[in-house]
Amino acid sequence: MASVSLFSVAKADNPTPEEQAKIQKILDLKANLHPQYGDVRLILAEATLHLGQDYYFLSAEEAKKVLVDGWGNPPGNVSNVIGMIFKDKTSFINAQWGAVVTFKGTGYVSDEDSKTADYDAIITQMREGEAEENAARVKQGYEPVHIVGWAQHPSYDPQHHSIVWAQDLRFGTQKDDTLNYDVRVLGRRGYVSLNMVSTMSQLPDVDIGAKKLATVAAYNPGARYEDYSPSSDAKAEYGLAGLVAAGVGVAVAKKVGLLALLLAFGKKFFIVGLMIVAGLFGRIKRLFSRRS
Template structure:
């Protein structure tokens, strides 16, 4: 297969990029194998554990737990950080090696989370608190061999939809010396017995596209009848020991949760989670760019169809 293309511009040929090394060719072959074996699910996908249905249509596709964990490992996450992942969502026609987002899905059976405090928290103060702990936290990361993380600020401040009971916020994160900041776009959908987390991971240049897709996903995620937020029964069902503000604090990191005395949140998120480990996404995508030299010309977004019955048909590149 050709690994470089020539482009014509006003009759002049543009120089071809350097051919990949043997090691890079081997990596391309390996990644092609992963993509060809994926079982991409479209339309309605039910998640039995949290009693949730994803109404994806043909705009997005879903990879189940095993394939999602494989993708997350390719993005540099250690195995202990991806326990409990239910799957991952991508835009149709895109894969984990493209300049796109991936939405990691998890569920916390925390009980019913009250939304009474959604409009009362000072979310900008949350940001300042995290930033005040950065030097200490980054020193620990440096000793462990990890790059520093700087929380630049909100890419989108937290907002709560009281009608559909979902919470959205987005953070701008600077990971080490990478040119592109990482974008963590968080969607939390509240249910009767817990919270479904949809964490979209991308880079800041993709903010506009991710914002539009996150809004669509918020409408696409529904708890099954009997498990929805409005099905809560006071005095019978379990209640979480924190509210919507606690979810945001936990999403920003344990330091913020501890600062605000949210002990239940600390216990719930005591294990290292995806929210910070996936902050390395920009670094990983930069590596893909270096290896594949405009990888879309090497690994097309339309891979061979799997045997799954709801696989999207191949399209012309």
């Protein structure tokens, strides 16, 4: 189907000058990105992403621009981002997900508890404090958050030393729950983290992407998981269960008030105790969706 000009679409929807300026800013940002395919080196993590042609990578600098200028996150909360990954033929404007890449130099995380970890107990413990936390949130004028459960039960892959999990979170009376998908790829000195935030309606697509990304990161010789030396290397004070518990706690904290790396259009941002409804972005999304 032939595309129509952004001008004609914008004119039909009568956007404000401010909205028109935002649309142009987003288009300019998209036009100046430089997607990287194939093998991408993560220098800080001493690893390489083998993305092939199905996914692409944005550098740390460009990823931060997407998160701040495109998706509305505060600059101070994306300082540790080392890149982003998107599915081919999508962009930050229309993607169902984007994986935020970070590296945590926590030391070696043991996988000795991979067969004994009780991940359901983690959800149970989180729910125990839910009522009290939500009472405080409502009192402050924020939506309550309900932990529905695991959207993807934590699963460890001993071959790639990666663990994936996903949470189903319900904010207030939202009709489409929030999906928070996490991938951790373990190495000798820490782990590469890939965080994907979307909605539960997009679970099948996000699930495919997450499980693929769990296999694409390979640490350089000397930094691999099996290169760990008990006599000389730092070791994290927790195993896989602790890694998941910490990851779940961080994810919930972000959505409660610190930072939610949500897809920008039509969703909400949570910034240091302040919830901002992104109505402008919802309208911009409608404009872009009508371009074809």
